Amino acid sequence: MASRKKGTSLPSPFLQCISVMDGMLEERSGYPFDMPWLQAPDFELRFTTPVTVVVGENGTGKSTLIEAIAALSGYDEAGGGKGYRTVDHSNAIDVSGAGLADVLRAAWLPKITSGWFFKAETFFSVARYLDEVESPMADYLSWSHGEGFVRFFEERMRRQGIYFMDEPESALSPKRQLELLRILDRIQKAATSQVIMATHSPILMALPGARVLETTRQGIFEIDYRDTEHFRLYQSFTVDPEDFILEALRTDEGS
Numbered sequence: 001m002a003s004r005k006k007g008t009s010l011p012s013p014f015l016q017c018i019s020v021m022d023g024m025l026e027e028r029s030g031y032p033f034d035m036p037w038l039q040a041p042d043f044e045l046r047f048t049t050p051v052t053v054v055v056g057e058n059g060t061g062k063s064t065l066i067e068a069i070a071a072l073s074g075y076d077e078a079g080g081g082k083g084y085r086t087v088d089h090s091n092a093i094d095v096s097g098a099g100l101a102d103v104l105r106a107a108w109l110p111k112i113t114s115g116w117f118f119k120a121e122t123f124f125s126v127a128r129y130l131d132e133v134e135s136p137m138a139d140y141l142s143w144s145h146g147e148g149f150v151r152f153f154e155e156r157m158r159r160q161g162i163y164f165m166d167e168p169e170s171a172l173s174p175k176r177q178l179e180l181l182r183i184l185d186r187i188q189k190a191a192t193s194q195v196i197m198a199t200h201s202p203i204l205m206a207l208p209g210a211r212v213l214e215t216t217r218q219g220i221f222e223i224d225y226r227d228t229e230h231f232r233l234y235q236s237f238t239v240d241p242e243d244f245i246l247e248a249l250r251t252d253e254g255s
């Protein structure tokens, strides 16, 4: 009889640190090795909380970072679980952040081998695969886009593991984001799993206790979610929507 996979009773974060292997970056050029934040001498990123939130402006490399760490942890760059090749790569972009896994090293305590890489753009192929082959109960595709996502999170993230999420809010209404926030809150409090999530959502980045890291051209820095441009922008909008929009349109005309 197959033995049940044993989990760990150690608290997360299990993946504690990633760093560049000595001399490895010097031999590489172009994307994804040219990410500005990677160029810092002795680049090292530590994870100190069960849930880590990665924020930053478009193009600063959040997806690249998540793909790299997910690949380093053994996940397919297109998303999914370990060993799943649910997405046809033949038409895919030829390079992704996963290439960075070749130059990075990871420090684990302990090494966790279960989990999921959640990518909004490949959810449907992954969900279709699960519906077809893994679980007759899954049936994610018969739900609306957002409902399917939340149901998927609820089902998957009950198990111990390391979960990577790239902009999960892209399919979720604000109310559904709150449902995801509750799932993340359980993980953050119980410390039985680890989540590394890139997001533009001010709701998701406000998860109590989560460490927020901002990708910038200068590097990756810890930030309070209230100090992020995203949060400040939404805050200004809700304080005075008409004035905010008028100002935004005026700025656009002037530029």
Ligand SMILES: Nc1ncnc2c1ncn2[C@@H]1O[C@H](COP(=O)(O)OP(=O)(O)OP(=O)(O)O)[C@@H](O)[C@H]1O
Binding pocket: 031, 056, 057, 058, 059, 060, 061, 062, 063, 064, 065, 093, 094, 095, 096
């Ligand atoms: N396959 C690729 N080949 C070349 N350059 C790429 C590739 N994918 C991304 N880039 C570039 O790398 C940079 C970082 O992209 P990335 O998608 O990681 O940013 P991001 O912070 O996730 O952006 P967004 O918030 O829009 O998702 C961008 O300048 C992008 O144009």
